[in-house]
Amino acid sequence: MFRSQGRESSSGPRLPGKWLTISLFLAPALVVYLVFVIIPIIQAAHFSLYKWNGLGPLEDFIGLANYQVALASEVFWQAVGNNVLVIVLSLLLQIPFSLGLAILLNRRFPGRAIFRLLFFVPYVLSEAITGIVFSLLLQPDALVDSGLKGIGLEGLIQDWLGNTDIVMLTLFVIISWKYFGFHMILLLAGLQGIPREIEEAALIDGAGRRQAFRYVTLPLIGPTLRVSVFLSVIGALQLFDLVWVMTGGGPLTATTTMAVNMFKSGFEEQQMGYGSALAVLLFLCALVVALLYQRFVLRRDIDGAVTAYNG
Amino acid sequence: MSNPRRTLGLLGVLALTISACSSGGSASSAPASAAPSAAPSAAASAPASAAAEPVTIDWWHIATGDPGKADFAAIAKAYETAHPNVKIKTTVTENEAFKTKLSATPADAYPDLFQSWGGGTMAAQADAGLLQDITAAVAPWKDTVNAGAMSIYQYKGVQYGIPWDMGMIGFWYNKDLFTKAGITSPPKTWDEYLAALPKLKAAGVAPLAIAGKDKWPSMHLWSYLLLRNGGGDALSQMIQTGDWNTDACTKAGQAVLALNALDPYQKGYASADYNSEAASVGNGKAAMELMGQWAPSVQKDQSIGKKGLGDKLGWFAFPTVTGGAGAATDGIGGGNGIAVSKNAPPEAIDFLQFFMSKENQDKLNTDGVGLSTTVGTETTVTDPNLQQVLAGRGAATFMQLYLDQATSGPLAAAFNDATVALFLGKSTPEKACQALTDAAKK
Numbered sequence: 001m002f003r004s005q006g007r008e009s010s011s012g013p014r015l016p017g018k019w020l021t022i023s024l025f026l027a028p029a030l031v032v033y034l035v036f037v038i039i040p041i042i043q044a045a046h047f048s049l050y051k052w053n054g055l056g057p058l059e060d061f062i063g064l065a066n067y068q069v070a071l072a073s074e075v076f077w078q079a080v081g082n083n084v085l086v087i088v089l090s091l092l093l094q095i096p097f098s099l100g101l102a103i104l105l106n107r108r109f110p111g112r113a114i115f116r117l118l119f120f121v122p123y124v125l126s127e128a129i130t131g132i133v134f135s136l137l138l139q140p141d142a143l144v145d146s147g148l149k150g151i152g153l154e155g156l157i158q159d160w161l162g163n164t165d166i167v168m169l170t171l172f173v174i175i176s177w178k179y180f181g182f183h184m185i186l187l188l189a190g191l192q193g194i195p196r197e198i199e200e201a202a203l204i205d206g207a208g209r210r211q212a213f214r215y216v217t218l219p220l221i222g223p224t225l226r227v228s229v230f231l232s233v234i235g236a237l238q239l240f241d242l243v244w245v246m247t248g249g250g251p252l253t254a255t256t257t258m259a260v261n262m263f264k265s266g267f268e269e270q271q272m273g274y275g276s277a278l279a280v281l282l283f284l285c286a287l288v289v290a291l292l293y294q295r296f297v298l299r300r301d302i303d304g305a306v307t308a309y310n311g
Numbered sequence: 312m313s314n315p316r317r318t319l320g321l322l323g324v325l326a327l328t329i330s331a332c333s334s335g336g337s338a339s340s341a342p343a344s345a346a347p348s349a350a351p352s353a354a355a356s357a358p359a360s361a362a363a364e365p366v367t368i369d370w371w372h373i374a375t376g377d378p379g380k381a382d383f384a385a386i387a388k389a390y391e392t393a394h395p396n397v398k399i400k401t402t403v404t405e406n407e408a409f410k411t412k413l414s415a416t417p418a419d420a421y422p423d424l425f426q427s428w429g430g431g432t433m434a435a436q437a438d439a440g441l442l443q444d445i446t447a448a449v450a451p452w453k454d455t456v457n458a459g460a461m462s463i464y465q466y467k468g469v470q471y472g473i474p475w476d477m478g479m480i481g482f483w484y485n486k487d488l489f490t491k492a493g494i495t496s497p498p499k500t501w502d503e504y505l506a507a508l509p510k511l512k513a514a515g516v517a518p519l520a521i522a523g524k525d526k527w528p529s530m531h532l533w534s535y536l537l538l539r540n541g542g543g544d545a546l547s548q549m550i551q552t553g554d555w556n557t558d559a560c561t562k563a564g565q566a567v568l569a570l571n572a573l574d575p576y577q578k579g580y581a582s583a584d585y586n587s588e589a590a591s592v593g594n595g596k597a598a599m600e601l602m603g604q605w606a607p608s609v610q611k612d613q614s615i616g617k618k619g620l621g622d623k624l625g626w627f628a629f630p631t632v633t634g635g636a637g638a639a640t641d642g643i644g645g646g647n648g649i650a651v652s653k654n655a656p657p658e659a660i661d662f663l664q665f666f667m668s669k670e671n672q673d674k675l676n677t678d679g680v681g682l683s684t685t686v687g688t689e690t691t692v693t694d695p696n697l698q699q700v701l702a703g704r705g706a707a708t709f710m711q712l713y714l715d716q717a718t719s720g721p722l723a724a725a726f727n728d729a730t731v732a733l734f735l736g737k738s739t740p741e742k743a744c745q746a747l748t749d750a751a752k753k
Contacts, residue, residue: 053720054414055439139587140578162523162581164737251523251581252732267414269724270435271753 041283047276054272066277075253076278079261080285082168086175086236086257094176095228098183103213105184106191116188120181127178131245134174135161161247164254171243171255178242179235183228190224191217223301230293237286258282363396366658369422371402372649373409376612378678386671390662397658407525423659427472427650429463430712431719436650442471443651448660449473456667457684463712464648472650473663475672476681478604479628479644479703479710480531483696486625488516488598497627499639501539501566504630508575511598517577520597522588523735524581526727527715532570532601533730534643534714535629537563542636543709550717553751555744559636564740566632567733581735589613593620601629604646604682604700626696628703641709645716647681725750 048067051060070076105116122130137143138160145157160170194217202212218225240259243249249256249264256264262282266275294302370387374380380403387399402422404412409426416422421441427433436442446469453461453470457477464472484497489507492514498504511518521529538546541559549555577583577597589606591597593614600606611619631639649666651659665671672683676691682701683691692701704710715723729746732738738746 053435053439055418055435055441159579159581162579162583164581164735167582247582248524250526250731251735252728252737264724267411270414270720 044276050273052273053270066274079258090232102187123182127241190221194220367398371422371425379680421652423655428716430716434466435719446470460684474648476646478682479642483606484599501632517597518575520577520588520591520600522583522585524584526731529734530730536566539632539637540635555747560744561740642707645713721750721753
């Protein structure tokens with residue numbers, strides 16, 4: 001991590017100065033990190049052991065009862081299911097779609113920059129604005145419905161946000177609309193990092209376009225793809241803003257995600273202890289996913305350079 | 312951990328999630344306020360000497376639309392002019408956002424004065440020591456305010472806030488659409504009510520607007536059915552014991568299912584919020600809604616061109632249920648008030664007295680901002696519909712504060728959640744009553 005010994009000999013005192021510099025540069029970040037990340041996490045874990053409405057002092061210690069209630073509650077598992085659904089659909093549809101677009105936009109054709117810009121625009125909007133705009137578009141008889149009617153597809157019209165069977169899919173489409181441009185840009189950057197010569201060499205060696213993609217392009221954008229997947233999964237786990245603005249987790253609990261469940265329990269039902277327990281569970285979920293992903297998927301990207309040296 | 316840096320990054324990503332749930336360590340501090348008042352009645356006699364120390368009163372209210380917003384600002388301004396040492400800092404937040412904002416506010420950052428509905432939430436705040444005992448401070452002028460309304464802002468005999476608006480929930484309907492559907496007079500019984508719905512549908516409008524996303528509008532409908540079936544005593548009993556597995560509760564649920572069977576709601580009701588409910592009535596797309604005294608102003612605000620229904624709008628009390636124990640004059644109501652927090656300076660209470668003066672309250676009445684609780688302001692309610700609401704409030708043989716306000720915490724949330732499930736056809740009367748009983752135990 002720290003490879004600048006060579007330069008240090010030229011300037012000033014050796015070790016003490018170095019550590020002073022390190023701590024001076026690290027301190028502000030560490031303080032912010034401690035106050036806004038570490039301490040709140042510890043606090044949440046602390047609160048989660050109490051029955052507490054958020055108003056009075058913490059008195060009613062109930063051990064792990066909040067966790068027992070959470071794991072036994074239907075809503076909790078429905079929320080987990082909704083998060084998992086978004087993760088799975090993102091991986092199956094959103095990322096491949098973004099990759100396809102990135103490959104198209106990596107070719108040379110007139111107006112390429114405009115397309116790149118257009119596809120990236122949704123990502124610039126905040127989730128709250130996206131939610132409000134789509135809520136308006138999806139009202140009964142509003143733009144989406146009248147659009148479908150206009151092209152003779154009246155049969156497809158649904159109560160987009162009111163039907164508990166499809167509302168989660170409606171939200172997924174909107175989430176994808178918002179984020180595909182982001183993944184596309186990431187992947188495009190990855191594609192542009194691949195030297196054209198390598199692909200050309202493959203083609204000269206007689207590989208078809210499909211083979212060149214499968215055995216040359218795909219492995220080479222692997223690192224980017226893996227980061228893209230990672231961001232997508234973490235994003236799906238935290239899903240809150242858009243859902244809160246559009247449906248509030250409803251109708252009933254149809255679109256309740258883990259974060260929505262946490263917020264509702266904490267602030268609407270004023271069960272801060274229980275809400276904190278849900279927050280800790282969400283944190284653990286994300287932590288486990290992230291650690292496993294690093295251990296088994298991202299490892300080769302991180303270790304790659306080093307192993308090449310040693311091996 | 313093979314790579315601490317990445318793990319740290321992940322923690323950072325989650326920081327917002329977690330910190331959203333922990334309300335420790337306050338950031339903003341309440342504006343400097345005088346010592347907790349032993350508020351002598353001297354405070355009531357306008358302590359405005361030129362040399363008086365500067366005081367800031369922090370006031371959070373929810374009047375986001377005019378005329379309420381402008382009226383409140385004008386009252387605050389008038390008070391500041393009369394008391395040059397006092398500065399009133401208002402924060403205006405939308406209803407739902409206000410509840411969230413307040414529940415995320417640490418105790419020492421509570422505003423001096425804030426929107427309250429009295430009842431259970433206020434009681435929980437009082438139990439937590441967030442509120443100020445203003446019993447003695449308001450004693451000199453408490454009789455200028457409606458006593459029944461004042462009692463909603465008492466808890467264990469202590470006054471914690473002041474009501475400035477109190478009304479009764481009833482049906483607001485579009486007279487033209489009723490006439491068009493051939494309904495000559497508003498229904499008096501639930502059977503007549505149910506009979507009217509298909510006629511309205513046949514006339515091409517949605518008979519009844521509800522809001523599946525915000526839940527509470529339909530909760531009020533269910534509560535009225537419960538009150539009409541069981542009567543006031545039974546309802547008070549259920550709230551007290553927490554046992555909702557009762558005959559009246561089941562019957563209310565069954566009545567909702569019978570209502571659902573007629574499919575009377577507006578398009579998209581399952582995901583509608585209250586504003587869109589009000590818009591559908593205000594724009595003449597739905598024939599009625601069950602709502603409190605604020606309905607006309609919100610309908611106006613949400614309708615196209617901000618016109619509302621004008622004199623096409625009518626009001627009738629919730630119909631009686633045949634064989635039910637509840638009387639036609641039993642009501643569910645409530646309104647808006649202002650609670651006083653622990654650290655509020657005496658000037659804040661003095662401001663409340665000014666706020667409640669007949670002159671200011673007459674203005675709120677004539678603008679239709681609320682139904683004032685100040686004695687003697689009844690005559691300034693000129694709108695015939697609001698006069699009816701006022702008459703209902705005056706004639707009430709039993710008045711229940713909105714159930715989600717009378718209670719707090721899990722039970723308050725369960726009233727909304729369990730009943731909206733009935734209206735969306737995803738629950739049974741028995742399940743709903745059980746859910747309430749379970750929530751009461753939490």
